[in-house]
Amino acid sequence: MFTEDTGIFNKFKSLFSNSEPERTQTATLTRTVVGFEEQASSFADIVDDEPISMSAPVGLRTVEPSAPSVPVNNNPADLDIKFATTFIEQGGKFIYCETIAQAIEELQLLKQENSWTHVFAWENEIKDAFTNFNFQKGAIGYTINNSDAAISLCESLVAEDGSIVFIPTQASRRTLSCFPNTHIVITDVNHLSPSLYDSLSRFNKMHKPELPSVLNISDTNVGHFYDQSRLIMRAEGTKNIVVILVDEKIPVSLKP
Secondary structure (H helix, E strand, C coil), X not given: CCECCCCEXXXXXXXXXXXXXXXXXXXXXXXXCCCCCCCCCCHHHCCCCCCCCCCCCCCCECCCCCCCCCCCXXXXXXXXXXXXXXXXXXXXXXXXXXXXXXXXHHHHHHHHHCCCCCEEECCHHHHHHHHHCCCCCCCCCCEHHHCCEEEECCCEEECCCCCEEECHHHHHHCCCCCCCCEEEEEEEHHHEECCHHHHHHHHHHXXXXXXXXXXXXXXXXXXXXEXXXXXXXXXXXXXXXXXXXXXXXXXXXXXX
């Protein structure tokens, strides 16, 4: 049985402020999620007022890298826009925040608008943020079994194709039969990668001999695959994904 500490995140201000979102009687994501103008050059240029349903199924896939197929600008200021553009085009939901506190505010809005009772957090870094910003204060007795959504960190966001790379423990949790229908991924800009090739190379340096798991919601291919003799695991599980990208670095938890 998995249990969770109560808590919350640091300072917060959404770069994607939108008009008052519509409220519905169903548990759908009605808060504005980022859409991009074709010539947008910064997040400030981006506004999308269309509500996005959390119920529409989206396929999962793994992508076979080897080397970047097209050059990707390594400038972090461009990687976040590139990832968000690709991820949204594939059906993902994306929110950009300048601070951790802002991210927690957005999470609170998602919780209210979808009538979620509880959001389950895996990592201590997220639990610390919950505590720091009084999110779900007093939420006692909730486990993964009776939570409406789950939130976790990730290893990297890949700008080239909008995929998400998880470490094994993060990805394996998605396969639990009790995992909620919505998975929220929160990470900071330090975890942006220009290509899957670069992301997997970095993963092998940091986590070898662990095997990476890759989630890409635009493909319906099944099964694991190899890249340059490296086994890459397919991240299975819920198809409703929200990515919250924070400009502020998420601090490492001091908890064991």
